[in-house]
Amino acid sequence: xxxxxxxxxxxxxxxxxxxxxxxxxxxxxxxxxxxxxxxxxxxxxxxxxxxxxxxxxxxxxxxxxxxxxxxxxxxxxxxxxxxxxxxxxxxxxxxxxxxxxxxxxxxxxxxxxxxxxxxxxxxxxxxxxxxxxxxxxxxxxxxxxxxxxxxxxxxxxxxxxxxxxxxxxxxxxxxxxxxxxxxxxxxxxxxxxxxxxxxxxxxxxxxxxxxxx
Numbered sequence: 001x002x003x004x005x006x007x008x009x010x011x012x013x014x015x016x017x018x019x020x021x022x023x024x025x026x027x028x029x030x031x032x033x034x035x036x037x038x039x040x041x042x043x044x045x046x047x048x049x050x051x052x053x054x055x056x057x058x059x060x061x062x063x064x065x066x067x068x069x070x071x072x073x074x075x076x077x078x079x080x081x082x083x084x085x086x087x088x089x090x091x092x093x094x095x096x097x098x099x100x101x102x103x104x105x106x107x108x109x110x111x112x113x114x115x116x117x118x119x120x121x122x123x124x125x126x127x128x129x130x131x132x133x134x135x136x137x138x139x140x141x142x143x144x145x146x147x148x149x150x151x152x153x154x155x156x157x158x159x160x161x162x163x164x165x166x167x168x169x170x171x172x173x174x175x176x177x178x179x180x181x182x183x184x185x186x187x188x189x190x191x192x193x194x195x196x197x198x199x200x201x202x203x204x205x206x207x208x209x210x211x212x213x
Contacts (some may be wrong), residue, residue, distance in 0.1 A: 004108035005068055005089030008041075009130055009157070012068070014207045015179035017042040017092070017112075017159060018200075019072060021049055022189040028055040029062045034193050035186075036063055038200035044092050044181070046072040047079060057086040068110055077103045084109060092181075094135060096120045098127040105130070112159060116140065118148050121156075131157030133181065137172075138163025146175035166206035173210045180207075 009015075018040045023031060032043055043063070045055045052071060060069045070090025071083040080091050080103040091104035094114040104111035105128040114135040115121045121132055132152075134145045137160035145160060152158075160172050161181035169180065186199050 005070075005110040006105075006108055006130055008066060008068055008089070009110045012041050012066075014039065014204065014211075015042070015157070015159065016040055016203060016207060017044050017068075017090075017161075017179070017181040018186055019044045019046065019161075019181050019183035020055075020187050021046045021072075021183055023055055023187070024050050024189075025054040025058055027189075028058050030193055031187065031191075031196055032059045032063055032067075032069075034197045035200050036067060038197060039204040040200060041066060042068040042090060044070060044072040044090060047075075047083075048073050053082060053086055056083065056088050060087040060089075070109065074100055076100065080104055092133060094133075096124045096127075098123070101127040101129050114161070118151050121148055121152055125153065125156065131159060131179065133159050133161050134177075136162030142168075142172045142175040142177065145172070145177055149176055166203040169206045169210040170213060174213070 018035050045052045068090040070088035072092040074080050074091050074093045077099045080100050084107050089109045091109050092112045096113045096115050101111045110130040112131050112133045113124045113129050114133045158177050159179035159181050160177050165185035
């Protein structure tokens with residue numbers, strides 16, 4: 001049975017994941033609050049950021065219960081377990097590791113492993129992944145992801161991540177991709193809250209516009 005993060009993920013719209021690489025604990029909650037107010041409901045703090053577990057803890061405690069909060073660049077089951085101890089409900093990886101997926105799914109967290117081929121995609125789904133992080137999306141392009149999507153179960157949740165900005169939403173959504181992970185196009189260390197707010201608003205507006213086409 002789906003619980004916690006998995007239920008939130010299935011119901012969540014828009015499926016936009018804010019990737020806050022390099023963020024610090026002192027900045028996490030103000031930035032996350034701005035993103036949440038703009039319409040983002042999923043926050044990812046890559047583990048190669050400064051004090052990532054502290055940032056994830058603060059974000060999880062400070063955001064409403066309908067937000068997904070967790071880590072990216074999760075490479076091992078041990079890392080996944082450490083992240084989940086913070087109360088996180090989102091585990092994102094750049095690769096497909098069945099053991100990491102197992103740890104996330106067993107806790108009710110969302111598991112988004114990074115994949116690039118049909119074989120990796122189907123193996124991730126067989127392992128129980130909540131969805132697929134097509135990475136790097138800029139290499140695959142919307143046509144490449146659409147071609148892979150054609151051989152996957154129809155209800156597969158796909159996020160395009162890597163070199164994607166709000167300017168690309170329309171092309172990818174026309175190909176049937178509904179989810180996106182936004183990194184440097186949304187947040188860079190040193191950005192002011194006003195900058196983050198403006199970029200978040202532009203992303204939400206672009207998503208809404210693409211949905212109406």
